[in-house]
Amino acid sequence: MPVSETMAMRLRRAYMTMHRYAQQHFASFGVTADQYVLLSLLAEQDEIRQQDLAARAYSDPNTIAAMLSLLEEKKLLRRKRDKSDGRAKLVCLTALGHRLHEKLIRSVEPIHAEMERAVGADRQALFASLWQIESTLANLQLKSSVDQ
Amino acid sequence: MPVSETMAMRLRRAYMTMHRYAQQHFASFGVTADQYVLLSLLAEQDEIRQQDLAARAYSDPNTIAAMLSLLEEKKLLRRKRDKSDGRAKLVCLTALGHRLHEKLIRSVEPIHAEMERAVGADRQALFASLWQIESTLANLQLKSSVDQ
């Protein structure tokens, strides 16, 4: 089978197209698509540890730390030591960060709408398949590492 | 809606899980998941321009150039000037590259099988939805740039 017709490449194309589109969209606000995800997660839950943020953003602690440094320089968030655990830091949005997030969340509504419209009634089937892929491969990974 | 339940994050999780799994898999062969894609494309069509390679890998010329440099250092491929167009370079696998690709393609069969099994009968519906997302967002991008 041609590479371009494999499930892997189809998934890549869908994800990359979405990511590129989002990247371009958010550029006019001076943030990246991934930074928007972080801001949204922080708006959803304040005072969150970097580890938790990494898990929710489906990223990793190293990447999150780098992204937070950039967002902190831009005064969109701050980090304070967790009093109950001196190793951890709690991240929260600044007022500026909240205001930006409000603007951003309004700006993405049309995009979400377009994506929903694109998949239409197959939405639930798509979600089920995506979840199947995710859970199957995540478990494979787990299994082989537990085998050691 | 919680960020984690958006279509965008579901798509991200599926793609990133697959990519991480592939990354780990190919690490034992000394290549990355994305390098495997390039090797496969070259095995599919020899003497291909970097631009075409970028399009087929759904990447971009800058990234491809960097990746090709690494693969060229590893003697897996070489680039020669295109006689019919002095700007272009034609990329092709070395014998070493072909041999490695043969090994790699055998090693990924179980992964493709697992992914097919994971989505099962919903395979065609999934492909249709992924294509809907891709084409919808790609066209949005096109439209707004043509509007300028």
Next chain:
DNA sequence: CGCAACTAATACGTAGACGTACTAATGTTA
């Protein structure tokens, strides 16, 4: 209590995504 195992964050390195600027070759058109 004290020390070993674990954990959160950081530091640093490599790879990939992609923007912008540049060079060299090609095409176009007056």
Next chain:
DNA sequence: TAACATTAGTACGTCTACGTATTAGTTGCG
């Protein structure tokens, strides 16, 4: 043919993904 726009590839910078190593704080246990 000369001036000009396009195009292929390179160079370089920023951001993200993620591996490995290190530091500092926490937990568990003899």
